[in-house]
Amino acid sequence: MTMSEIESEPTESRAETAAEEALRPHAEQAFADELAALAAADDRPRPARWRLSPWAVATYLLGGTLPDGTVITPKYVGPRRIVEVAVTTLATDRALLLLGVPGTAKTWVSEHLAAAVSGDSTLLVQGTAGTPEEAIRYGWNYAQLLANGPSRAALVPSPVMRAMAQGMTARVEELTRIPADVQDTLITILSEKTLPIPELGAETQAVRGFNLIATANDRDRGVNELSSALRRRFNTVVLPLPATAEEEVDIVSRRVDQLGRSLDLPAVPDGMAEIHRVVTVFRELRDGVTADGRTKLKSPSGTLSTAEAISVVTGGLALAAHFGDGVLRAGDVAAGILGAVVRDPAADRVIWQEYLETVVRERDGWKDFYRACREVSV
Known part of the structure; x- marks a missing residue:
């Protein structure tokens, strides 16, 4: 397909083609049929802005068969109670920290939880030793900043800020690899549910439905240990290695x-x-x-x-x-x-x-x- 043919295609068609051709589609793309079947069969109460009820989210992760015969494939094989605690945590005002040794499917579970709850798993901050504060708070379009000064138009929201404004689930991967002073940017966000913007004398308040999932490796505890103040803002769920x-x-x-x-x-x-x-x-x-x-x-x-x-x-x-x-x-x-x-x-x-x-x-x-x-x- 040539560039001119791609440009002439409808936007929705291009998006579908891109999802089909992606080497690794996002969870909400790869399992769109299962998520749709669950939504159609789900008659239980849903928290504000959730795509599915907590029961349906747990079924999506653990697998099962719906009344119409649709088979939901397991995304996580492990203790059911772990998934239930993780899902109910996201339905409260506490953030979720998935902790475990490398390879225990923390990122996998995080992605599928966000896909099932919000229908979008891409509001992601990838933690590294070089992650700046702007990755969690916001940055600036410097061309507009220099031309017109600080303004909402010049502000570049982070994935976390976008999730707050839209009432969705944000993800922070490898939290303990992020420098301690950058980690602590999350304290106000998780405790006050607001993100101050001092340059504008304004703030972004989280709307109902917002929450955050972070992951961390047991073996990385010594990289950048979480402060006690930040750790208190999380409900920690430990993902074990397979039992058998x-x-x-x-x-x-x-x-x-x-x-x-x-x-x-x-x-x-x-x-x-x-x-x-x-x-x-x-x-x-x-x-x-x-x-x-x-x-x-x-x-x-x-x-x-x-x-x-x-x-x-x-x-x-x-x-x-x-x-x-x-x-x-x-x-x-x-x-x-x-x-x-x-x-x-x-x-x-x-x-x-x-x-x-x-x-x-x-x-x-x-x-x-x-x-x-x-x-x-x-």
Whole structure:
């Protein structure tokens, strides 16, 4: 399609085409049919400006079957009570902090909560060590500022400011990576529900429906610890690692299947045996003990999270599709596992070699996996 053809298309058509062609559509785009079906079937009370009731939001995340037979796929596999607490928090005046080790689906849950509650998950501030105060408050269009001075027209609202004005859900990712003085910009917003604009002698007050979801990693607590004043403004929900291997396999297979369809990769069912093995390796090294509890293991420096398992399997499927016979095999995931486990070349390589020789080598039915891992570990 040429640029002239694109420009001549209706705006709605261009938006639909862009969503279909996007490598990773936003949650509200990817699951638009499910959200619409839930809205049609939802007859329960909804908080102000919510697209769905709290019950429907929880159903969207956890999955279920509607009275008309529509199947809602699970977005989060874990304790139901965690999702219920997160959803009800957003229905109150307290902000939500999703806390957990890397790879526990904090960003994923945050995005889907915002999509279900507000129909828009894009009001996002990505936290980094260089995040400025303007990313949370507001900035200025300097051309207009120099020409006409401070005015509403020259002001550039942040995603948080826009969410306040529209009664929507804002998201702040990796809150503990943001400098402490910038973090504290949120205190007035979350306590007074207002954002002062001293340059104009004005303010933006949050309208009903506004709330904020932040995420933070357990391992990042020492980067920029939250002040006690800010922490009090949040209701903290800890997202745990999957409780069982079966649960983690289910999460990995579902997510890989979604990614695979967008990348035209082989079907996941053909690789379930390797998914089981990847999850087993990750869980054993992460827990420091084999699945049967008989052998103690040393844990490497990496997190070996569910998200990393998804990445390893997706990379393996790509290898199988483009350089193999389309079936996921041990050789397709071996290099990915090595890269995930051996982050510290000195210490982690010793741990990996010991695991291969004392556990993998002796395990029935894992000879092909052992050989593949040995080949890439040399």
